Amino acid sequence: MIATSENKQAIRKVLVQTEDFSVADEYALIAADASDGAVVTFAGKVRDFNDGSDVTDLTLEHYPGMTESVLKQISVEACERWPLNNVTIIHRVGTMALGEQIVFIGVSSAHRKAAFAGCEFLIDFLKTKAPFWKLESNGENKSWVDARDSDEQAAKMWQK
Known part of the structure; x- marks a missing residue:
């Protein structure tokens, strides 16, 4: 846990799982503290296209243990940068x-600017630092998805 600006401890939750999640349930957990004036969430879903190609499904692979460690480190860094009270990845x-839902990020803070910045930072760094590999299918062919330059540029904006 990380100390926040109001002498509270940030609560961080990091899960890598095959099961779906409930955005409403996760929101309720993050929003439970009455001292938080801001809750910001992001949910990413499988879309039907990528770079002009049709997509019918997506397979995500990861490096067990390392993936969770990287996500935890990203959450620690977010809590060091902003006064976040709850972080869920x-x-x-x-x-x-x-x-289908792929990713959920939720943060709470006393103030909206910290919550928005923390949430955006988390997704930008997750997309560039966490060891996930995407295999897209269009029903006939499968192809591994390369890292996007736009994701790298978004992460660079957060460098100190």
Whole structure:
């Protein structure tokens, strides 16, 4: 746990799992502290296209143990940068169909600017630092997805 600006301890939750998650349930857990004036969440889903190609499903693989460690470190860094009281990162692995949820990030803070910045930082660094590999299928062919330059540029904006 990390100390926040109001002498509280940040509560961090990091999960890598095959099961789906409930955004409403995760929001309720993050938003439970009445001293938090801001809750910001992000949920990423499998979409039906990527770089102009159709997508029918997505398979995510990861490096067990290392992935969780990287996600925990990213959450620690976010709590060091902003006065966040709750941080939740849930990332799914395995094969997911169109429209299924892939990732959830939720943060709470006393103030909105810290909550927005913390949430954006977490997804930007997750996409560039966490060891996940994406295999997209269009029903006939499968291809590994390369890292995007736009994701790298977004992460660079956070460098100290």
